[in-house]
Amino acid sequence: MAAEAKLDPMHQFQLETLAGANWNIAGYNIAFTNSALWMAIATVVLVVFVSGGMKRQLVPGRWQMAVETFTGFIDGMLAANVGPAGKKYVPYIFSLFMFILFANFLGLLPLGVLGLHAFTFTSHFSATGVLAIMSFAIVLGVGFAKHKLHFFSLFVPHGTPVVMIPLIFCVELISFLVRPFSLGLRLFVAMMAGHVLLEVLSSFVISSGNAGIGLFAIAGLPSFILMVGICALELLVAGIQAYVFALLTCVYLNDAENLH
Amino acid sequence: MPQIAQLGEYYASQIFWMLIFFAITFFVVGRGMVPKVMDTVAQRDKQIAEDLATAEKLRESADAEEEAWRTRENANRAEAQGLIASARAKAGAATADRLNAAQVGIEADLATAEKRIDEARRSAASEIETVAADAAREIVSRVAGLSLDETAVRAAVKGSLVHG
Numbered sequence: 210m211a212a213e214a215k216l217d218p219m220h221q222f223q224l225e226t227l228a229g230a231n232w233n234i235a236g237y238n239i240a241f242t243n244s245a246l247w248m249a250i251a252t253v254v255l256v257v258f259v260s261g262g263m264k265r266q267l268v269p270g271r272w273q274m275a276v277e278t279f280t281g282f283i284d285g286m287l288a289a290n291v292g293p294a295g296k297k298y299v300p301y302i303f304s305l306f307m308f309i310l311f312a313n314f315l316g317l318l319p320l321g322v323l324g325l326h327a328f329t330f331t332s333h334f335s336a337t338g339v340l341a342i343m344s345f346a347i348v349l350g351v352g353f354a355k356h357k358l359h360f361f362s363l364f365v366p367h368g369t370p371v372v373m374i375p376l377i378f379c380v381e382l383i384s385f386l387v388r389p390f391s392l393g394l395r396l397f398v399a400m401m402a403g404h405v406l407l408e409v410l411s412s413f414v415i416s417s418g419n420a421g422i423g424l425f426a427i428a429g430l431p432s433f434i435l436m437v438g439i440c441a442l443e444l445l446v447a448g449i450q451a452y453v454f455a456l457l458t459c460v461y462l463n464d465a466e467n468l469h
Numbered sequence: 470m471p472q473i474a475q476l477g478e479y480y481a482s483q484i485f486w487m488l489i490f491f492a493i494t495f496f497v498v499g500r501g502m503v504p505k506v507m508d509t510v511a512q513r514d515k516q517i518a519e520d521l522a523t524a525e526k527l528r529e530s531a532d533a534e535e536e537a538w539r540t541r542e543n544a545n546r547a548e549a550q551g552l553i554a555s556a557r558a559k560a561g562a563a564t565a566d567r568l569n570a571a572q573v574g575i576e577a578d579l580a581t582a583e584k585r586i587d588e589a590r591r592s593a594a595s596e597i598e599t600v601a602a603d604a605a606r607e608i609v610s611r612v613a614g615l616s617l618d619e620t621a622v623r624a625a626v627k628g629s630l631v632h633g
Binding site: 219220221223224234236238239240241242244245248249251252254256259260262263265266267269273276277280281284299300301303304307310316332333334335336339340343397401 | 470471476478480483485487489490498499500502512513516590614
């Protein structure tokens, strides 16, 4: 049993069926997992947060001010990256940014001390991939709807010598097609790496503490101090990754809206 | 790595619930609430801009009012200065007139006084002549026993008085 109790840093990413093990749609199983639960929690918290900013007062309170800061932030980001045409994407980018941000922060909550297990669904590429493909699909849809086949001129930068066009076109096309993967994988990897690091460090603290006071002083204590710092770093990463996801979506939308 | 190990088992569930909850987030929060929040912000910005514009307009009208008041005040002051100047000129003229009148009166008085003095002197002189002539005739009659003609005596006295 002692061998089985060895800490597995990947265990935290384990999906568990909570309900509906036999729910099926067209042959696909859609069991309600811990991941789905935390998506639901993120949605509910986000709805509560934003509805707190709906008092519509002329002089805003703190909560309203916080919500308006976020909408203003997204609005400014779209205005800076897409221009006036970006205004209509505010609902989507806002939802995307806030959903990821809340998911990342909720996953970092120290609920373990209460015996609960916070689950970061953004550490699964099957979840982040959905968001990435959705953003990419919107970019493609907007691009082709707005520019028709002229959208392909995106892959030929201005001033490309004629002989270089086939090569450049291929390079640009590949870099364009890689976007959904980089978008989804970046978020997944950043979240997973942070959580694994925290888990590994905490296992150092616990196993060195079990081994004896001397080892705890040498390995456990520095690991614990490092963990405190990395926790702060992870909070920063949680915000930055949400921001990067939203920002890159804005940049891609700019390509679709304005070409080059 | 559960993300890959469990992919076959759970990918449909992950995609399904992600779409469901993101759709709820998008339609409830993104489409439902965010436009209202941004509307509030826009309304506030508009009101602030309007208030600033009103304040600016009021300031300008106050400036114009002050300018008008200043112009009016300057005109009033100039008018008052004019009134003072004309009053001073009028008073000066009146004083000069009165002085002139007084001068004329004084000169007339002087002239009559001088005439009177002259007459007095003349009558005094003729009286002296008469007295001198009488005295001379008396002296001549007493000393020489001559009874002289009065007219001749008087002529002689007159001549001697004139020639000193």
